[in-house]
Amino acid sequence: QSVLTQAPSASGTPGQRVTISCSGSSSSIGGNYVNWYQQLPGTAPKLLIYRNSERPSGVPDRISGSKSGTSASLAISGLRSEDEADYFCAAWDGSLSGVVFGGGTKLTVL
Amino acid sequence: EVQLVESGGGLVQPGGSLRLSCAASGFTFSRYWMSWVRQAPGKGLEWVANIKQDGSEKYYVDSVKGRFTVSRDNAKNSIYLQVNSLRAEDTAVYYCARNGYCTGGSCYSDYYYGMDVWGQGTTVTVSS
Numbered sequence: 001q002s003v004l005t006q007a008p009s010a011s012g013t014p015g016q017r018v019t020i021s022c023s024g025s026s027s028s029i030g031g032n033y034v035n036w037y038q039q040l041p042g043t044a045p046k047l048l049i050y051r052n053s054e055r056p057s058g059v060p061d062r063i064s065g066s067k068s069g070t071s072a073s074l075a076i077s078g079l080r081s082e083d084e085a086d087y088f089c090a091a092w093d094g095s096l097s098g099v100v101f102g103g104g105t106k107l108t109v110l
Numbered sequence: 111e112v113q114l115v116e117s118g119g120g121l122v123q124p125g126g127s128l129r130l131s132c133a134a135s136g137f138t139f140s141r142y143w144m145s146w147v148r149q150a151p152g153k154g155l156e157w158v159a160n161i162k163q164d165g166s167e168k169y170y171v172d173s174v175k176g177r178f179t180v181s182r183d184n185a186k187n188s189i190y191l192q193v194n195s196l197r198a199e200d201t202a203v204y205y206c207a208r209n210g211y212c213t214g215g216s217c218y219s220d221y222y223y224g225m226d227v228w229g230q231g232t233t234v235t236v237s238s
Contacts, residue, residue: 002154035224037155044231045147045155050211050224057212088155092222097169099145099157 003028003100004089011108017077020105022089024070028100032092034072036065039086039104048087049074076107084109112136112227114206119232122196126236130191132206132229140164140184142219143209146191148202149231156202160209160221161189169221174200196236203231 005023012018022034036049047056049065052072062077072091076083089102118130132144145160159170159180168180179192189206208227210219 032222033224037225039155044205044228045225046228047211047224047226050226054211054213056226086154090155090157090224096172098171099147099160101155101157104154 002103003093003096004091004102006087006089006102006105008103009106009108011110012076012079013110014079014081016079017075018079018107020074020076020087020089020107022072022074022102024072024091024100025093025095026070027095028070028091028093029067029072030070031094034065034067034089034091036072036074037088037090039088041085045088079109081109083107112208114208114227114229116204116206116229116232119204119234121235121237123238124197124236126196127192127194128196128234130193130204130206130232130234132189132191134187134189134208137208137217137227139187141217143221143223144182144189145207145209145225146180146189147205147207147225147228148200148234149205150199150202153202158204159191162221163219167221193234196234198236201234201236203233205229205231 033051037045039045052067053065093100146158177195182189207225
């Protein structure tokens with residue numbers, strides 16, 4: 001059971017906007033930065049969003065992140081088939097003194 | 111090219127030990143916090159441990175405390191994970207990752223930042 005809570009699955013059609021949510025606590029999301037990772041099948045994770053809403057170089061601006069209180073969201077607009085992947089949120093947890101991950105959301109592009 | 115390459119995984123019996131290694135290249139290794147993250151077959155990501163630039167601070171997930179030890183050798187641009195008293199539930203792909211981010215030509219690192227560079231992983235299988 002993960003410390004951060006994500007829905008196990010999400011889906012959308014090409015061109016749509018989808019949102020993936022991540023819920024935590026005051027010691028995790030509430031007090032620290034949220035980061036998002038994309039993992040394509042059979043590959044290592046890739047940093048998609050850092051410090052709640054910043055995009056690393058190379059990540060398109062149709063991908064965005066936000067945080068409010070003890071929850072965070074990842075939004076993908078203009079959905080493409082190559083967005084089909086697992087998405088994980090993560091944050092430092094001050095009470096646990098460690099990084100906690102969400103269980104992951106499998107995004108399917110219909 | 112910024113790169114992390116893990117090695118040292120394998121098949122080990124319950125109670126056994128392994129030493130995982132991660133070799134870094136393409137960046138100033140000594141300026142970064144580094145982490146180990148694992149992924150059991152068909153499961154999500156689990157952070158295992160991290161280590162400060164000079165090795166003076168280390169953090170571990172509760173399930174590995176007392177069994178796993180993270181260390182680094184900045185002269186060799188490498189981090190290590192000594193895994194002892196292995197259990198079936200330790201079976202996973204183990205990734206090393208760099209903690210930090212780069213923006214506007216400058217890079218920053220701290221334990222609470224995201225992991226912006228990942229290796230390809232090394233597989234540990236614990237089975238009799």
